[in-house]
Amino acid sequence: MKKMALLAATSVIAFLSVNAAQAQTKGGVIDVATIGEPPTLDPMASTADLVGIITQHIFETLYTFDAKWGATPLLAAGLPAISEDGKTYTIPLRTGIKFHDGSVMTAADVVASLERWTRIATRGKQAGEVITGITATDDATVTITLSKPYAPLVALLSLNNAAAIVIPAANAAQDPLESFIGTGPYKLQERVPDQYIQLVRFDDYQSLGGEPNGYGGARNQYLDEIRFVPVPDPSTRIGVAVSGQYDYVDQLPVESFEQVSGGATEPVVLAPFGWPVFMMNTKEGLNADVRVRKAIQAALAPEDMMLAAFGSPDFFSVEAAWYPESFVWHSNEGTDAYKPTGDTEAAKALLAEAGYDGTPLRILTSRQYEFHYKMALVAQAYLEAAGFKVQMDVVEWATLTKNRADPALWDIYITHSPFLPEPSLMGLMSDTSPGWWATDAKHAAVEAFNAESDPARRAQLFVDVQKVIYDEVPGYKVGNFNALAAQSPDLDGVTPAPWPYFWNAYVTAQ
Structure with a gap:
């Protein structure tokens, strides 16, 4: 019988726990069918969900969202210390974090990245209306000063589209972005437009400890490679979901639920999405x-x-x-x-x-x-x-x-x-x-x-x-x-989420 992974709402959308019954194995390649070709791989430059889904594997932000949709540190070492008047945020940084080019992240990279974010990203411009300064207090601390209290700041720093990604300072002047170098668990290997975007494991990635927690917590790199393949026609996406041609098929028409249920993959329902x-x-x-x-x-x-x-x-x-x-x-x-x-x-x-x-x-x-x-x-x-x-x-x-x-x-x-x-x-x-x-x-x-x-x-x-x-x-x-997606029964460790991610995922049959 097919299993349905249901994402239900409580006070906010909650994440399902990962099935830990299977042994987590390292290795394997998965193919993910997406709704089309992303307009860019620069998550600062786009609010498109498709851009965020792919690039969240390559780039990281200071904060992200945990399983209860609270902000949690990612590249930051902790939540910001906020001054009594609400206008100064002091952010400690994790140290020793490497970019895909081997350089080590410092506060200077974060400052340059956030300045770029306020310059080109819609959500960065939104925050930029109240940001009066972004400075490196030392190599492991960044201070953001505001003209007035602004409650959404940490949430804006956490989202994966129009995202406040951290990139090397030398690349922050690029517009459009030409060097897709981040700190994420996977790095860009090759992009062939309208065919695939190939990501491979970044061996020097430093995951947070502990357990996975929504988009936060541990980001384990079990997979060797993730390939995102554009499949723009909805009928074709249904067909490949039924046939099992792809390991994960995103954004299926919901009326195809029964059809997908009778095929080679398992339906994944997010409700309400x-x-x-x-x-x-x-x-x-x-x-x-x-x-x-x-x-x-x-x-x-x-x-x-x-x-x-x-x-x-x-x-x-x-x-x-x-x-x-x-x-x-x-x-x-x-x-x-x-x-x-x-x-x-x-x-x-x-x-x-x-x-x-x-x-x-x-x-x-x-x-x-x-x-x-x-x-x-x-x-x-x-x-x-x-x-x-x-x-x-x-x-x-x-x-x-x-x-x-x-x-x-x-x-x-x-x-x-x-x-x-x-x-x-x-x-x-x-x-x-x-x-x-x-x-x-x-x-x-x-x-x-x-x-x-x-x-x-x-x-x-x-x-x-x-x-x-x-x-x-x-x-x-x-x-x-x-929303409806489909997942191979040989793919495990995927937590159903609005923007699906594949760190912590692994294949059970190789």
Whole structure:
């Protein structure tokens, strides 16, 4: 009988324990099927999950997330010492850590890396708005000073996309990054575009001690090699999952669960995984007008969109709150504008008020995430019923991540995210993230939320953030969904997680 690995939510998404019944053996090569070719291997330069999934094996950050989604040290030797006024973070560093080129990491590398992060990464720019200085106190200590208290800082330093990776200081001036040298358990051996990205064990890697703990704790290098292979067509991914051609297949359409269950691999379900979202271009074009965005919000019918995308209510829920009930951030306040079946007449009235002239509404999407495309088709029908002329721009995912950076090319782009442990990690919380939402109302709500350190008070303040999101519509959350992957029965030690990782993984049949 096939085993289902289920990732369930408690107060936050929790990790399953690794099955330790099998003897952990060293050696072996695994092939991982991904949704496509990553647009870059520079995790600072992209918020794409695919980039983070691959590059987290190559590069590391000062902190990462443990099994309960708390920040835990990775390249740092401990959590930061925070001054009484909340504006100075003193970070101790682990010593003797080697880069893939054999050089030893020092505070100078960390300073140069964090300065690059604040310069080019969307989340780094977000933090950079309050960072006044990054200095090396000594070779093993870095001090970050802020203009005001900023509660999300450590979470921002922990995330694996738009990531605050540590690289050699000599490489930190590169933009784009040309030398992919990190401290991670695996190093880049070869990249053949559209064929594979080959990572091999870094023999001088220094793992943390103890047991694995989410993304933190011990990172054991049992595998000799990991190959990430782009398989952009969803039907092909289903086929290779059923046949067992790959050791792990990511991002399968959830309606293929029964089909995968009857094949050579085992289904892996993450429930709930996250939310799909229609991001609005608030900078220029049609959606620079909040009345048009409100018309879109009124027109869309999330119930039909989610049903088309995921097939069965077993794999989704129609919910307006940005976080489900299992999260401390959950609230239904301010969500009245979310109509499960849409409100075409209200949308028509808003569109007339905006003086809509028939300019095409451009929806940028991809079929590599098939559920994005299916939602787009349903959205198109409802938007056209409300009076919009809709232009569908369907591209490869790598092209989408490139095009969304240009506000002249789109009005809506479709993406998704796992439920993030810290709301300030959400892309729309950053003024510089594609969508470019930056208003006085947003700043008032977000800055109050970010300045508060008390967890209970922060949960209350997030309600105000959610209200502004629904009032100004920088993005439209469609609902909550589960995710499906597939894993070979000969691959063990993989902890189901939103961004799958393969340190601690090993093969049981070689």
